[in-house]
Structures are given as C-alpha cells and as structure tokens.
Amino acid sequence: MTYLEQSLDHLTAVRRAVRPTTLIRNPRLDQLVGAEVLIASETFQYTGSFKFRAAYSAALRSSASRLIAASSGNFGQALAYAASLMNKEAIIVMPDNSAAVKVDAVRKFGGQVEFVETQKMSRAQRVAELACQYPDAQVLSAYDHDDVISGNSTLGAELAERAGEYDAVIAPLGGGGLTAGLICGLMQAGCGMEVFGAEPLMANDGKRSLDAGKIVINEEEPQTIADGARTVSLGQRNWAILQTGIKDILEVSEDGIEGAVRLLFHLANLKCEPTGGLALGAVVARKDLFKNKRVVCVVSGGNVDVDLFCRLVASR
Numbered sequence: 514m515t516y517l518e519q520s521l522d523h524l525t526a527v528r529r530a531v532r533p534t535t536l537i538r539n540p541r542l543d544q545l546v547g548a549e550v551l552i553a554s555e556t557f558q559y560t561g562s563f564k565f566r567a568a569y570s571a572a573l574r575s576s577a578s579r580l581i582a583a584s585s586g587n588f589g590q591a592l593a594y595a596a597s598l599m600n601k602e603a604i605i606v607m608p609d610n611s612a613a614v615k616v617d618a619v620r621k622f623g624g625q626v627e628f629v630e631t632q633k634m635s636r637a638q639r640v641a642e643l644a645c646q647y648p649d650a651q652v653l654s655a656y657d658h659d660d661v662i663s664g665n666s667t668l669g670a671e672l673a674e675r676a677g678e679y680d681a682v683i684a685p686l687g688g689g690g691l692t693a694g695l696i697c698g699l700m701q702a703g704c705g706m707e708v709f710g711a712e713p714l715m716a717n718d719g720k721r722s723l724d725a726g727k728i729v730i731n732e733e734e735p736q737t738i739a740d741g742a743r744t745v746s747l748g749q750r751n752w753a754i755l756q757t758g759i760k761d762i763l764e765v766s767e768d769g770i771e772g773a774v775r776l777l778f779h780l781a782n783l784k785c786e787p788t789g790g791l792a793l794g795a796v797v798a799r800k801d802l803f804k805n806k807r808v809v810c811v812v813s814g815g816n817v818d819v820d821l822f823c824r825l826v827a828s829r
Contacts, residue, residue, distance in 0.1 A: 520663070527570045528667050532558050536675065542780045546796050548803045551676060552781050554812040555668070556789065560618065562741075562814025563668060563691060564591035564655070570664025572596050577651035579604065581643050583636035585740045586615025587814050588655035593624025604650070606639045612740060612786075612818045631734050635745070656690030657748025665691050668811070669698020672706070676809055679706055684811035685791040686710030686719050686762060687742035689751030691813060696758035706809070710755070710762040711795035713737035713770060718746055719755075720762040728752050739770055741788030741813065763795035763802075770794050771825050777812060778826045786817035787825070 537552040555563035568591035572580060579602040582592050589605035596603040603624040607616060608631045619626050629639045644652050654661065668691075672682060682699070684691050692710045699706055712719045716735035722728050730746040737743060747755065765773075773790030776797070777783040792810040796803050 523570070523574065524663060524667060524670070526573060527566060527664050528670070530569050531566050531667060534558070534668060534671055537781050537783070539780045542776070545776070546803065547800055548796065548805060549807040550796065551679060551807070551809045552777070552783070552812055553668070553672060553676070553809050554783055554785075556783060556785055556812055556815030560587070560591045560594050560622070561816045562587040562591065563665065563811070564588040564814070565595065566667050567655070567661040567664040567690060567694070568592040568595040571653050571658060571660040572599055572601060574660045575601075575651050575653070577649065578602065579647055579650035580653055581640055581647065581650050582606070582653045582655055583640050584655050585743055586611050586619070587741055587816055589624060590615060590618040590622050590816070592653065593619050593622035597623040604643055604647075606636045606643070608636065608734070612816070612821070614818050615816055618816065654688070654748060656688030656744070657750050659750060661690050662694045662697060662750060662754070665694020666698035666701065669695040670702050672809060673699055673702035673704035679807040679809050681707040681709055681760070681803070681806060682809040682811065683709040683711050683763070683792040683795055685739070685742060685788050685813045686712040687716075687788070688744040689719065689747040689755055691811070692759060693751040693754040695811075696754055700758070707760040708758065709760050709795065711765055711791040712762055713739045713742050713791070714764040714766050716742050716744070717764050718744075720764055722747055722752065723756070723759070723762050726756070738767055739788040739791060741786065742791070763799055765791055765794040765798055769798050771828065773797060774822070774825045775828070783812060783815070784817065784822060785812050785815045789813045789815060
C-alpha cells in the first residue's frame with residue numbers, strides 16, 4: 514500500500530468518526546456585513562470543537578498507549594475522549610487559569626490534568642518533564658503535527674463538498690493547525706476558496722510572521738479573551754503551509770471578539786467561545802474586504818464558561 518493510499522484510508526476513517534459540520538445561513542447577518550455569510554459551526558462536534566478531528570486523527574495513528582499534550586482546553590478534552598475510545602491514556606498540561614468548563618471536560622473524558630503557572634513555567638517545559646517521566650508516551654502538539662493537520666483537513670474537504678461556490682473561508686488562528694488543515698483539505702478537493710486566518714490583535718504573532726516572512730515568537734502567552742489563540746507562535750509545519758497558502762491574516766480587537774460572540778448568539782442561535790467568534794469578528798471589522806463576497810465563517814468551538822458567556826451576550 515502506498516503512502517497516498519494509507520493517507521486516504523486514514524482520512525476516510527477520521528471522516529467516519531466525526532460529526533459533519535453544521536452550516537447556518539441568516540439573512541440578517543448578510544445584511545449586517547454586506548456579504549453572503551455561511552456559518553460553519555463546529556460547536557456540535559464531539560467534545561464541542563473542531564479539535565476532535567485533530568485529536569482523533571492523531572490518536573488513531575499513534576502506536577503509544579499514553580499520549581501527552583499541552584492544551585488550553587479544547588484539544589485536551591478532544592484528545593482525552595479520542596484516547597478513551599482507543600483504550601489509551603491522556604495527560605493534558607493546562608494553564609492554571611484555564612476555563613473551568615474545559616478542565617472539567619478533560620477529566621470527565623478520562624484525561625489526567627497537569628496544571629502549570631505559565632508565568633513561571635511554559636506548558637512546553639512541563640510537557641518535556643512528563644515525557645522524561647513517561648518515556649514510552651507520545652507527545653502530541655495541538656497544532657504542529659502532521660496527523661493533527663490531516664485531521665483538520667477533513668473540515669476543508671467537507672466545505673468543498675457541501676458549501677458550494679464560495680469565495681473565501683475565514684477561520685480562527687492560534688498555532689495555525691486549523692487554517693493549515695483547511696488549506697490542505699481544500700487543495701486536495703480541488704477547491705479554489707481563499708483561506709483567511711483571524712487572530713486576536715493582542716496575540717497577532719501570525720500576522721506579524723506573515724508580514725516578516727518568518728515565524729515571530731511572542732515573549733509569553735498573550736492573555737487574550739480568545740484562550741484558544743493564546744499560543745506563543747505558529748507551528749513549524751503550519752508555517753510551511755500558511756506562508757504560501759493563506760491569503761491573509763486579519764486581526765480582531767477584544768471588543769470585536771466579544772461583539773462576534775453576541776452576534777452569533779442573537780443571529781445564529783449559537784453558543785460559542787470567544788475564539789470561535791474570531792472569524793465573524795474579522796468579517797465585521799473588514800466589511801470593505803468582503804463586501805458582496807460569499808464567505809464561510811468557521812466557528813471553531815462552543816466550550817465557554819457559562820458566567821463568561823452570559824456576561825458577553827448581555828453586554829452592549
């Protein structure tokens with residue numbers, strides 16, 4: 514069996530395991546932004562975010578019985594669940610200020626949580642310590658890993674099949690695993706949709722990297738409300754894809770992120786986490802760029818603390 518045949522078999526297995534993304538249209542949203550907007554929501558995916566695609570792909574390919582990863586929550590709970598389906602163990606290194614709903618979910622899916630104070634030690638350092646403690650374990654990146662990118666490419670393949678003729682797809686960007694996967698999936702499907710990344714203005718290392726032509730690294734994890742985008746830098750594998758495959762990376766203010774969460778609730782009846790609002794926030798902020806275009810906004814996940822979500826949707 515060739516590598517290509519193995520890859521196709523693997524992707525087929527992942528697509529069979531995941532839930533199809535939920536596609537939503539709302540004419541009021543179109544009117545607001547002056548474009549035809551299709552919401553592709555991963556909030557109803559297993560474990561509540563697109564990360565299940567990545568985690569299932571990586572766990573399925575791994576021969577290790579114990580998996581270790583750093584995560585702010587979504588990849589952690591996705592990996593914990595995927596590992597449990599395959600009778601594997603999962604150890605998740607999480608910041609000590611992670612959303613309680615995400616910590617609880619990791620544990621409920623059978624994962625072991627290791628907290629780290631990111632002001633004193635990076636998640637990567639703690640992962641390295643655990644790798645020494647468990648030499649037979651496999652360390653997985655939540656974004657900078659071939660099997661993670663392959664898993665995320667299944668969303669691109671789905672959009673190519675189901676969305677129809679759209680001009681662009683905009684997706685949240687942290688480490689770059691989702692956008693890199695979208696580029697690969699759309700390319701493999703022969704779909705010409707342009708891919709844009711949307712990242713927090715206060716965590717804009719992706720945009721700065723694109724402008725500089727090389728990876729720019731943050732000195733510390735940015736404390737944006739979009740916790741899924743609190744990455745120090747883009748992944749090396751992701752960067753190799755993004756530097757030539759992404760159209761642009763759009764920055765969204767903290768107010769813009771919060772506003773998008775409210776819009777998705779009021780106009781699309783969606784509960785999403787702040788990171789999930791980045792794509793729509795980018796479209797709202799850059800109406801000039803997308804005027805009269807047909808765009809897909811990926812809502813990456815819906816795992817948000819109830820108190821925070823209630824505060825966001827009640828604000829004006």
